[in-house]
Amino acid sequence: MTTPTTEAPQPRVVYERPELLAERSTSYCPGCGHGVVHRLIAEVLGELGLGPRTIAVAPVGCAVFAYDYLDLDFAEAPHGRAPAVATGIRRVRPDAFVLTYQGDGDLAAIGTAEIVHTAARGERITAVFVNNGIYGMTGGQMAPTTLVGQKTTSSPTGRDPAFTGHPIPMTEMLAVLPGVAYAARGSIADAASIGRTRQYLKKACEVQLAGSGFAIVEVLSNCPVGWGMTPVDSMAWLTDHVMPVYPVGVIVDRTAPTKPAGAVPAEPATAPTAKG
């Protein structure tokens, strides 16, 4: 029992709301991962000073309200068409930073053509692909990314690949295209995973700024309500069941100095754009 001899330490900020994250409550369910991903985007764009030149595209699905939670210029795309909408923006606003945000129903089902061709064209777009393996907004139906055996409202006895096929590894499929400069998959299952996902997102933004081509980050996320779990259980399920099917890590990086064997070289980068 000693009396402090020095003055009390100054308060230190260890956690605060990023400037680009709007100060309002969200429509997301308790424990939903969208809030974490929104925060990461706000942090990374803020860090790179990109807020004032960003034009983002919101999807159809739970994240349709992303424009209410991120203080950025936003266009709303019809279901699945965010990459096409972003292409139109990209081509007429060469100096803008263009970001798309899509879920797995949006990107991996109804919007497969748009994401594939936007990636193939090597559009300078940063795509955020939130994969929670389910259609959340419409009540928890099976998505293309739903795991084998997983029960949903439209696969009530569990996904049977004999009738509904296997989960689609979209990001690996896209990564084979030479137009894709960078593709990675992260997760929000725990603090360490969130930290790595943040790094992937930052790199995917830098790739666009360098003019290297298309960049995509898939983020494995949860849907406690759609999965019928508590938020804590949903995180354990994410770790134990989802991540083994969808391995996290950098899938392709064509901006790296040494390219993986067999990789198709990326197009020569255009003049780097000054970071805002």
Add this chain to the structure above:
Amino acid sequence: MTAIEQRPAGASTAPAVTTPAAATTAGAATPRTRILRKGNEAIAEAAIRAGCDAYFGYPITPQAELLEWMARRMPEEGRVFVQAESELGAINMALGAAAAGARVMVSSSSPGMSLMAETMSYMAASELPVLVVNVMRGGPGLGSIGPSQGDYFQATKGHGHGDYRVPVLAPSSIGEAMALVADSFEIAERYRTPVILLADGILGQAMEPVEEIYRTPARTAAEWALSGADGRPPRVVKSLHLRPEALEAHNRHLRSKEAAIRDREVRWAGEHLEDADLIIVAYGTSARVARTAIATARASGMKAGLFRPISLWPFPSIQIRSLADRARAFLVVEMSAGQMVEDVRLALDGARPVAFHGRTGGMVPTPGEVVAALHRLDIRTGGTGR
């Protein structure tokens, strides 16, 4: 061109469609020098000269030359051309480019328009100015690649879901199509709405001598366009209004714009209406067939005239109704099973008999068929059937 272009006096503040504005592009050929040009290519070049910043398309007959012209010319002008992966891709690229404030055009033909339908609804709801060219072909289904006017309902009343209308302009010559391209951009931007330029396979594929008269509508600052929230609050271009009160208020706003368009943007032309006893109502290529038929009928003493709607929406209903005072009966000629005829009947509201003659599937009515239909109508309504 013998057509007497007419507009009801004071009905619109817009310049008359056949009057080239002073803003003729520098270097254009002097008037009276005419060149032979295909319709699809003429529409494409007119769009470029009208200041089109970006074009998105997907190949489909009979409009493919439009896309090909843009593929060559837009890069020459330092502007945006993208061949999309589908009509869905093309129209959504257009949505994005328009949301970012660009002057945008897409083009397609009937089946492609069906694919674009959903995004037409989004663009109307999001108030985005985009010029959409439909070079109509035979339908339904894959149909044929021959000319048709079977998309009248789709263009004037339909395309996507929900309550909305968009202006539809229908040229009947390649020269008129060129003028209407600039007008369409102007209307699209004035009212923040998609505009459809409705042509058909003949207008797209035929070559005609045209004067190279172009017009570049003035640009107005788009205070709503997306450019990045730099020193201003963020902007959102969207169509979702989940609160019923909010959506109804938004829909009322759209209705008020439509009312302004109905008041100010009705366009039509008439020929031999002064003494017309029988009036043919026809647009586009059908109107040209009707013109020939009317000349034949007049040579045999029948007082026939032509009323040619240029704006299909807003439809010149009041103007048609006013003709009931002088004409005994009306004949609607279309390359369809009978679509615009419903609007003519609504306009006349039973005041005069309305007959219909149409061909479908890529077939075009012949002047002889139309003359015969005029004779039948003449006899049926108390004439001598000369």
